[in-house]
Amino acid sequence: MSEPLVVIGNGMAAARLVEELGRVALGRYSVLVVGAEPHLAYNRVLLSSVLAGEMGREETELRPLSWWQRQGVTLVYGRKAIAIDRDRREVRLDDGRTLPYARLVLATGSDPIRLPKPGMDLPGVVTFRDHADVDAMLEAAGPTRRAVVIGGGLLGIEAASGLAAGGTRVTLVHLMDRLMERQLDAEAAGLLKAALEARGITVELGADTAAVTGEGRATGLRLADGRILPADLVVCAVGIRPNAGLAREAGLATGRGILVDDRLATSDPAIHAIGECAEHRGICYGLVPATSPAGRRPTKARFWRPTSRSPAFRSSPPASSTAGRGRRPWSGAILASPPIASWCCATAPSPAHSSTARRATGPGISTSSAPAARSAQCAAT
Ligand SMILES: Cc1cc2nc3c(=O)[nH]c(=O)nc-3n(C[C@H](O)[C@H](O)[C@H](O)COP(=O)(O)OP(=O)(O)OC[C@H]3O[C@@H](n4cnc5c(N)ncnc54)[C@H](O)[C@@H]3O)c2cc1C
Structure with missing residues (x-):
């Protein structure tokens, strides 16, 4: 048996x-x-x-x-x-x-971890872990749409690249002063940043997330320095x-x-x-x-x-x-x-x-x- x-x-x-x-x-x-x-x-x-x-x-x-x-x-x-x-x-x-x-x-x-910040549970905020997340991203993405991706690690970079490939205007927000700081030295991280920018991705380094803005649905990301990055989609890829x-x-x-x-x-x-x-x-x-x-x-x-x-x-x-x-x-x-x-x-x-x-x-x-x-x-x- x-x-x-x-x-x-x-x-x-x-x-x-x-x-x-x-x-x-x-x-x-x-x-x-x-x-x-x-x-x-x-x-x-x-x-x-x-x-x-x-x-x-x-x-x-x-x-x-x-x-x-x-x-x-x-x-x-x-x-x-x-x-x-x-x-x-x-x-x-x-x-x-x-x-x-x-x-x-x-x-x-x-x-996947969601940052413990106001607005992170709003519709339009997704993580990047499974097919349901990808479906949600594809639904909110497109040539006339804007997305903010939080997290300059490999997952965030892959999310930003994938969205940009579909024509979405993407801003990648990272808390540290260089991308993938645990894996790359400053020079390599600089090359990576330039490669992403060449694909039309805006990279914001040293950018601390304060809150997701919007009522009923995410409309953007507010940074700790007060700037607001407008977005139809916020992807939280922080770990x-x-x-x-x-x-x-x-x-x-x-x-x-x-x-x-x-x-x-x-x-x-x-x-x-x-x-x-x-x-x-x-x-x-x-x-x-x-x-x-x-x-x-x-x-x-x-x-x-x-x-x-x-x-x-x-x-x-x-x-x-x-x-x-x-x-x-x-x-x-x-x-x-x-x-x-x-x-x-x-x-x-x-x-x-x-x-x-x-x-x-x-x-x-x-x-x-x-x-x-x-x-x-x-x-x-
Ligand atoms: C976008 C992305 C890119 C990646 N790229 C790489 C890469 O390039 N190289 C690399 O090495 N790794 C990569 N990874 C990581 C890799 O996918 C994971 O290490 C791997 O999937 C882990 O396998 P797992 O079976 O432990 O977990 P998972 O593949 O996450 O499987 C766990 C499953 O258990 C299910 N589950 C959880 N709780 C319950 C429950 N209570 N009842 C029933 N089911 C439950 C979940 O729904 C899930 O389907 C990537 C991950 C992602 C998301």
């Missing part, structure tokens, strides 16, 4: 975990993946390319539905896990359903925070992220955490490192590596989307410092949750009651 393994989060780390399980522990687990976003897992790194109009949403999918079916995984997406009952070994979903587990993997990623709330509420040990040991186990040996939500030896990794999940140590780099697909760093015209698919920037492994799958193989089998999965999602490929939500029930391993 397969052991019921529930994964919370249907992102890049979860997809890689399923791939590894299929490789090294086929049939040992009955895997169910719950994802809050109403899509199949996708390559988040490619959101910049979607924003820049270089590729469609479907092209960012990490794997087609048929692949998940072949892996024997039950997918429940468009649904959020809202509580973990560790005594009963159950996960509760936002539609009231409960999913029993023998093994639980938290792969909840990160939440991310590991999504550890669910674990914290369940009583697991957390710091900035969910604390894990060298085998990615949390303070509860039945629960593991992978990807950006995990904190390993004091470090939360906000990137997709190019190391193999099969036993290599994590890289020490905490910053994103600019890739050839990063719009801000490309000097030649964008490659076609077909060409882009062939050389994905994340073409390594995902956030897998100690072996992602080795702990899975070391466990004893117990009753499968395939019947639970069927209760959770209904038989066959089905449509959930939530409008945007879909569930796919695939064959059990």
